[in-house]
Amino acid sequence: MGLTQTEAASLVRYRSYDKIFRIPEDVAACYGIDDSLYRVLKPHIRIARRYTTAPQGYRPGRMVAEPLPPEQFRIDTVSARYLEAIGALTRQQARTFVKWRDTHPICDMAELRKCYAVSDSVATALEPYIIFSEREPAAPRYPIELNDADSATLLLVNGIGEKTAGRIVRYRERLGGYWRTEQLTEVEGVTESNYEKISAQICCDSCRIRKIHINFAPAPELQRHPYLTPQLLRRILKTRQLKGGWSTPEAFNEDNRLKPGEAARLAPYLSFAPPGGDDDE
Structure with missing residues (x-):
């Protein structure tokens, strides 16, 4: 079957401890049998009828006489006992599912159906009751x-x-x-x-940066900019009306009596070319 000596010994050792393979998923519980190997083996696993028969006696408190009516539950925290109690999975299937879930995030039905312990029909029946956790956001790419x-x-x-x-x-x-x-x-x-x-x-x-065409921008557009105070805005509009505009930042600063700090922080936002000119590229 292609198993290594260690994997084959693990299966035999499982039986030697008086344990019985009652469902195919029991094979996945053996040490050294991972998910990928189980998927390869599953089509070839056969369980004799006498071994699949449920035992006659149960210890008190270990079995629910009648399945509980299902209610909404979170798939990332639901217990194996609850899945067994509502009749969705057998005890071994529920335990196998919880073991699988702890290493495989489940955020939608497609990911749930990947679990080999949950058949398509069971997944469809459970879908109205499942609450999925939100997928963790991707790690940000700094900066x-x-x-x-x-x-x-x-x-x-x-x-x-x-x-x-x-x-x-x-x-x-x-x-x-x-x-x-x-x-x-x-x-x-x-x-x-x-x-x-x-x-x-x-x-x-x-x-x-979206620049301001200082020679053409209407007053409401200029007024929105946080660096253009009401006092400075009045000077700009008045001077622009008298002179028609400016061709250089130096002329603009001189006419409007800008301090060095004001001129430096405002300069990156000003364009002295017509809209669509080379200064916009």
Whole structure:
């Protein structure tokens, strides 16, 4: 049959301990017989009728006289005794299933049907009562890019909660994108110490920034940007109306009397070319 000497000895030793193979799944309980080997052997296993007959006597409390009516249960925590009590599986099948489940996550019916202890008809009968656990999310691939991540992806960062993730996305929309990861400290709820915790898990692609066409953008669009204060916005609109716009960042900064810090943080978001010009590429 292709078994190794150790595997064959394991089967014989099972019988030598006065144990009886009553169902094919009992073979899988033998030491050294793994799932893949059992699947190869299963079509060739035959159990004589006299051995499949259930024993006449049971110890008190070891058998349920009438099957319990099934109720909803979680497949990842259900006990072998409950599966036996509702009549879904025999005692040995239930134990085999629990042993198999502990090493094979079950999150849907397709994965349940892979268990050799559960037949298709039993799986179909149990389906209305089974509660599956949610599949574990895939491990995040660090670093996470701030300008591409949605709220759910940001939650994978250790140190970012649900509220903070929403605030990061909303602030990104107002900015037009992050050009430095340090800008997260401007988001409500992200402290300096918290930023130090998450900084190694994030990165920032400044090429994704949505720029403002400062010579053409309407007032409502300019007003939404968090770096354009009401006072600065009034100066920009007034000067633009008088001069018609600016061709360089230096001229813009000089006309609007920007401080070096203000000019530096605003510069990545400004475009001085017409919409669709080379500055947008």
